[in-house]
Amino acid sequence: MTALLSVSDVAIRFAGPARPAVDGVSLDLRAGEMFGLVGESGSGKSTLANAVLGLLPASATVTGSIRLEGRELLGLPEEELRAIRGDAAAMIFQDASASLDPTWPVGDQIAETIRAHRPVSRREAERRALELMAEVGIPDPARRFRDAPHRFSGGMRQRIVIAAALANDPRLLIADEPTTALDVTIQAQVLQLIDRLRREHGTTVLLITHDLGVVAQACDRVGVMRGGRLLEVVATADLFAKPSHPYTRALLAANPATAPRGSRLPVIPPEWSVEALDG
C-alpha cells in the first residue's frame, strides 16, 4: 500500500532548548486510515503535526523529510505551502473553538477556506459552505450561517471547524486533540463525525491525542511518542492486547479505566523518564 504521508527521520529543534522537540521520527500513513498518535504532554506530537503543514514558528528548525503523496513539503516556499494548507491537507487544532475568529460569521469562515483555493464566486462558496454545515450536522444551517462563533456551543463550533477543514475535500486531515475541550458525550459525537466523513470522503486522518479511549474507539493504527521519539507503531487491537514496548505497557497500566478497582495506579517507571531517554 502506498503511503499518503511519509515522515522520515524528522527532527525538530527550537532556538532555546538543547533537546530536540522531535527526534528522528519516521512514520508512514496509509491512504484512508485513521492513525492515532498518542503520548504525554510535551512528547512532541503536536510539534510534529504543525511541522507537516509548515505552521511552526520561525524559531524552529526541521530536518529530515516530510512527503505528502510523494511531494517533499520541507523547504517548500510559503506560497506553495499555503496552497496545500486547507486544500490537500487540512488541520484541526487543540482548541477548535478558539480557531474561529470571534468577529466573523461562521459561514464566511468556511467560505474563506474554499475561496482561498478555488476560483469560485462568493455566492458559490457560500452555497458550498451551507452544504458543509448541513453535512457536519449543524441544525438549520441557512439561519445560522451569519451567526458569530460565540452563538454556538463548543460541540457545534467543533463541527464548524471540521466543516471548514473538509471544505476542499483534503486527502489528509490532521486533527490535533480535536476532542480535548469537549465533554465525553460530545467527544464521542465529534469522533463519530470525523470517522464518518473520513469513510465517505476517503480522507486519511492523523489523530493526535493523549486519550487512549479515543484511540481504541477510532484508530486503525497507533504510534506512541515519548520525549520526542516514536517508540512503536502498532495496530490498535495489538496495542491493547499485547503492547510490546515497556513504556506502552506502563502507559496502559496507568489507565484508570483498566486498572483493578481500588488499587493504586502504577507510576511511569523512571527508566522511561525524559532524562533517561536522553542518556
Add this chain to the structure above:
Amino acid sequence: MTTLGLPAAPRRAPRPRRPGRLILLGLLALLLLAAAAAAAPWLAPWDPEEMDVIGVMGPPSAAHPFGSDVMGRDVLSRVLFALRASLLVSTSAVLLSLLVAIPLGLVAGYFGRWVDGAISRALDMILVLPAMLLAITFIAILGPGSTVAALAIAVIYLPILARVMRTGALVVTRNDYVLGARARGASHLRVLLTHVLPNALGPVIVQASILAAFALQLEAGLSFLGLGVQPPTPSLGSMLADGRDVLTQAPWVEIFPGLAIVAAVLAFTVLGEGLRQAFDPEGVAE
C-alpha cells in the same frame, strides 16, 4: 445577547460603567463644534479679518456677543473660524498618522522577529525626541503653516499609534484563529486584513481619539508661538497670544478662544474615554 431570564453576572468594577453615555456625549459635543466650525462663514456675524477702529476692545454686546479684540475684530467670528482651522489640523494630523501607523504596527506585531525589530527601533528614534521640539524642528525646516503643523503632529503621534497597533496585533496573532485561518490556507495578507486588523483595531481607535485632544492643544501651542496657522487667518492659539497682552483691559479676547479649546479638548477626551471603556477594558491603549 442571550435572552434567557438569568440574573446579570456580578460586576467586576464597583462603579457601573456607562461607556455608551460618554461616547454619545463626546460625539454630540464634537458634532456640535464641528458643525459650528463648518458653518462658520454663515454663522459668523462679521468677517473675522475685518477691523473696526472705533470698536477696539469693545466688551461683549448685542453686535459683538464675544466682544472685539485689539484691532476691533469680532471675537465670536474669529473663534468660529479658528475652531475650523484647529479641528481640521488636529483631525487630519491624527488621520494621517493612523494611515501610516496602522500598517507599520500591524506588520511589526504580526511578523515579529527582525521585521518588528526594524520597525520598532526606527519608531523609537522618533519617540525619544520631545514632541514640541520635534514640531519646531519640522517648522524650522519646512516653514510655518497649518499643513506643516499637521504634518509635524502626525509624525509625533506615529510611534505612539504604531506601538498600540503593534501590541494589539501581537496579542491577536497569538490567538488560535489566526493559526486556524493559516491552516485553512489563507495568505498572510488576508489573515492580516481580515482577522488580525479587525480584532486589534479597538485600542488604536481609542488612542487616536485621545490623541486628537492633545493634537488640538499642540496645534494651539504651535500657533501661540506663531508657528502654526499664519495671520491674518485666525487660530485659537494665536488668538490666545494676542489676548495675553490685553488680559486686564479686555479679558474676553483671551477667555473665549480659551473656552473653545477647553470645549474641543473635553469633547475628544470624553469620546476617547467612552471608547476606551467600551473597546479596551483591559487598557492596552494606555
